[in-house]
Each structure stands twice: as structure tokens, then as C-alpha cells.
Amino acid sequence: MKNIIHNTVTLLIGFVGLIGGLIWGYYSKWEFEPVILSIISFLEIIAYFTVPKDKKNNKELTQKSKNKNSQKVEVTVNNFSEPTQSEKKPSxxxxxxxxxxxxxxxxxxxxxxxxxxxxxxxxxxxxxxxxxxxxxxxxxxxxxxxxxxxxxxxxxxxxxxxxxxxxxxxxxxxxxxxxxxxxxxxxxxxxxxxxxxxxxxxxxxxxxxxxxxxxxxxxxxxxxxxxxx
The missing domain is CATH 3.40.50.2300 (Response regulator)
Structure with a gap:
């Protein structure tokens, strides 16, 4: 649910809904539907800025980043492996x-x-x-x-x-x-x-x-x- 609230597309829809609801309400003498649309859109905008983000997702992203970095390190280390017998100087x-x-x-x-x-x-x-x-x-x-x-x-x-x-x-x-x-x-x-x-x-x-x-x-x-x- 918090992922939907903090989605940038949801925020844009909220602004469009709020502006559209206000314009619709003005021309319809503030009928019930445009008022509801404006309220819901306004609440979406408020929720985007007030509801805290999901810390669990942040941790997962951080962990994934660490795993990728550790994989890169492992690959780098493997590149400096011991020389093969054919690469060593002859005895x-x-x-x-x-x-x-x-x-x-x-x-x-x-x-x-x-x-x-x-x-x-x-x-x-x-x-x-x-x-x-x-x-x-x-x-x-x-x-x-x-x-x-x-x-x-x-x-x-x-x-x-x-x-x-x-x-x-x-x-x-x-x-x-x-x-x-x-x-x-x-x-x-x-x-x-x-x-x-x-x-x-x-x-x-x-x-x-x-x-x-x-x-x-x-x-x-x-x-x-x-x-x-």
C-alpha cells in the first residue's frame, strides 16, 4: 500500500484530480461528485508527503546493492588468480x-x-x-x-x-x-x-x-x- 502512495504517478494523478475536481465543482455549483473527487485527490497528495516510506523496502534495496558490490569484488579477486603452470618461468x-x-x-x-x-x-x-x-x-x-x-x-x-x-x-x-x-x-x-x-x-x-x-x-x-x- 505504501508503495502505491509513494508512487510518483499517484502523486501526479492526485494533482490532476484535485485541479479537475475544483474546476468541475465550480461549473457544477459544487455538486456531490466533483467535491468527492477533489477531497480524495487532496488526501492522496497529503498522504504522499506525510506517510513514512517503507523501511523494509529500503533495507532490501540496500542489501541488494551490497550483494551486487560483493559480487563485483569477487569477480575482481578472481581476475588475479594464481598463474597457471604454463605461465610460470621454466625451472x-x-x-x-x-x-x-x-x-x-x-x-x-x-x-x-x-x-x-x-x-x-x-x-x-x-x-x-x-x-x-x-x-x-x-x-x-x-x-x-x-x-x-x-x-x-x-x-x-x-x-x-x-x-x-x-x-x-x-x-x-x-x-x-x-x-x-x-x-x-x-x-x-x-x-x-x-x-x-x-x-x-x-x-x-x-x-x-x-x-x-x-x-x-x-x-x-x-x-x-x-x-x-
Whole structure:
């Protein structure tokens, strides 16, 4: 009942009924019907402003609002759930297992005029099956280069066939410019070889020639993870 009294439409009907009843009563010399209509309409208007609203309904509305808000909070919390196993960083064990799958796929090339450089043998003994070495190259398009994802270039004693002024540095720069997707690493026994050459800035990494074998192997392992995924 209180919902009807406090309905805005009921209030408007009350005003229309009051005005209409007064006009009707004036022209009908205040007959019984218009007087009754005016009184009822007037009482409707008075009731709208004087009868208190139903507190129970207000509580229900408030409770419904709280329930909606709590549902929103629950949804928000669920959005920040724990990451799945696939989203977590791989463990060392998983990483090593993945590296093992790369060993028969990744081509590794050493361009070095030193035939006794033992890193090549160490990598082969570690099952990097596609490891090769050549003393120099006559073209950037030879198969050994095309079929290798990781290329190590000694900066001294190579690049002579191509008449390169800065030998291995020029060769490494040319390889990186022609094959930006390949990993080019330069190494040398001479620490002060043309330190301002552009190759030092564009290659993927550099090592001393007498670096630990593990340092060469570590580069191979880390770079191998970027191929054939």
C-alpha cells in the first residue's frame, strides 16, 4: 500500500484530480461528485508527503546493492588468480630438457684459421652435432653460413679471401648485416684490436679466445633457446 502512495504517478494523478475536481465543482455549483473527487485527490497528495516510506523496502534495496558490490569484488579477486603452470618461468630442469631438444637442430659455425682451437671438439663432445669449423669463407652465401644459426668469428686471420681490411671484424659486421636473425659472436686473443670498429656494437656477443669453454657453451645454450620454438 505504501508503495502505491509513494508512487510518483499517484502523486501526479492526485494533482490532476484535485485541479479537475475544483474546476468541475465550480461549473457544477459544487455538486456531490466533483467535491468527492477533489477531497480524495487532496488526501492522496497529503498522504504522499506525510506517510513514512517503507523501511523494509529500503533495507532490501540496500542489501541488494551490497550483494551486487560483493559480487563485483569477487569477480575482481578472481581476475588475479594464481598463474597457471604454463605461465610460470621454466625451472632449470625444464630449461636443460629444452636445450637437449635443440642439440641436433642448431647449426654452429666457427670461422677460425686456428685448426687446433679445441672449443669445437668440446661442443661436439657435448652432442651439439651440427658444429662445424672452417678457416675462412669466400662468400657470405656459402652453405656453411646459411645452415648455421650461431656463428663464431675470430677477428684475426680470417676474411683474407674477401680482402677485408679489418679481417674478422669486417666479416662479422657483414654477416650480421646480411643475416640479422643469426647470432654472431666475435672472439680474439688480442684485447685491443680496432676497439672503435662498428662490429663491436652490432654483434650479439664477444669473448676472449682464451675464455673458459663453459662460456662458449653457455652462449650456445642460451641462444639456442631462441630458435625452433
Amino acid at each position: 632449470i630442469k625444464d630449461k636443460n630438457a629444452l636445450i637437449e631438444t635443440k642439440k641436433d637442430k642448431i647449426g654452429i659455425l666457427f670461422i677460425d684459421d686456428d685448426k687446433n682451437f679445441n672449443i669445437v671438439k668440446i661442443l661436439k663432445d657435448s652432442d651439439w652435432k651440427k658444429t662445424k669449423t672452417i678457416t675462412d669463407i669466400k662468400s657470405l652465401d656459402i652453405n656453411q653460413v646459411k645452415n648455421s644459426e650461431i656463428i663464431f668469428v675470430d677477428i684475426n686471420g680470417v676474411g683474407k679471401i674477401l680482402n677485408l681490411e679489418y679481417e674478422g671484424l669486417d666479416l662479422a659486421l657483414m654477416l650480421k648485416q646480411k643475416y640479422p636473425e643469426k647470432k654472431i659472436i666475435i672472439y680474439s686473443a688480442n684485447k685491443n684490436s680496432y676497439s672503435f670498429h662498428e662490429a663491436w656494437d652490432v654483434v650479439d656477443s664477444r669473448l676472449e679466445k682464451n675464455a673458459l669453454p663453459y662460456q662458449f657453451q653457455n652462449l650456445v645454450e642460451n641462444y639456442s633457446l631462441e630458435f625452433y620454438n
